[in-house]
Amino acid sequence: MIRISYVSYAKRIWREDFEELLAQLTKTGSASLETWQERYRFRQQNSATYLTLVAVDSTTDRVVGTATLLIEHKFTRGCGQAGHIEDVVVDAAHRQQHLGSQLVRALLDRAQSRYGCYKVTLHCTEENAPFYAKLGLERKGVQMAHYFG
Amino acid sequence: MIRISYVSYAKRIWREDFEELLAQLTKTGSASLETWQERYRFRQQNSATYLTLVAVDSTTDRVVGTATLLIEHKFTRGCGQAGHIEDVVVDAAHRQQHLGSQLVRALLDRAQSRYGCYKVTLHCTEENAPFYAKLGLERKGVQMAHYFG
Numbered sequence A, B: 001m002i003r004i005s006y007v008s009y010a011k012r013i014w015r016e017d018f019e020e021l022l023a024q025l026t027k028t029g030s031a032s033l034e035t036w037q038e039r040y041r042f043r044q045q046n047s048a049t050y051l052t053l054v055a056v057d058s059t060t061d062r063v064v065g066t067a068t069l070l071i072e073h074k075f076t077r078g079c080g081q082a083g084h085i086e087d088v089v090v091d092a093a094h095r096q097q098h099l100g101s102q103l104v105r106a107l108l109d110r111a112q113s114r115y116g117c118y119k120v121t122l123h124c125t126e127e128n129a130p131f132y133a134k135l136g137l138e139r140k141g142v143q144m145a146h147y148f149g
Helices: A013-022 A033-045 A099-113 A129-134 B013-022 B033-045 B099-113 B129-134
Strands: A002-006 A050-057 A062-073 A081-090 A117-124 A138-147 B002-006 B050-057 B062-073 B081-090 B117-124 B138-147
Touching: A002 A062, A002 A099, A013 A062, A013 A081, A033 B062, A050 A099, A062 A099, A062 B033, A062 B062, A081 A099, A099 A117, A099 A129, A117 A129, A117 B117, A129 A138, A129 B138, A138 B129, B002 B062, B002 B099, B013 B062, B013 B081, B050 B099, B062 B099, B081 B099, B099 B117, B099 B129, B117 B129, B129 B138
Parallel strands: A081 A117, B081 B117
Antiparallel strands: A002 A050, A050 A062, A062 A081, A117 B138, A138 B117, A138 B138, B002 B050, B050 B062, B062 B081
16 A cells, blocks of 8 residues: 655655655655765755655555645745645656646645645656646646756 | 845735735635734745745835745655746736746756756646746647646
């Protein structure tokens, strides 16, 4: 059974799962355990800004999916909050089980109910746009990016 | 003469300038002075996450442009930082003076040098894409959005 919950920083073993999982999405690089724990703490201390969900397979106790909501505290919209969905990934062996949808739906729900966001946005590839469209997101604009170095 | 500097929370009058300016970009709503000051403090206390620049006309001491960098502290890329450029706006009476370019260039520079970002991304309309392309950003993907309520 797969359960979606908040990332728990108690389980050190999850760090490796998490890195392995994120590597399926992008370059993860290799952070030292110290750097990783520091980042953990930073995000934990900034719970007004970060919400990371994980999908955990209870039979193996492994993290098989994750998605993050970054909450931006704006001056616009009466000093409103805008949510940014980031780093959505499901383990290759666990796709086609709607885990991605569950994670994104859970973030959309919490963006509104817990953080009072007036909107949620995300960037994706053309290929992934229909997945998000099914979840109620609409095409809005262009993503521009610059990579340093 | 127009000078670009960090937003200073000392000048209460800037709140009105700022709201008037942001209203040229999006819905600003009407935050009470208390709400506004609270948001100010939140962003000031979270200087690892927010950098807001303002362009101030020194002859009138009015804010005529602004742009914000939201710094996301990721687990990916060896626990790297990703910059998000948000709320770029120049007062209608001060356009065609390259203030927008200066603000965005200053944010790109600080994203790399101060925050060690490995990338900077932003969302824009099709019409604004060439402006950002000139500043070195490339088209990357689609922006999807959901507005609540």
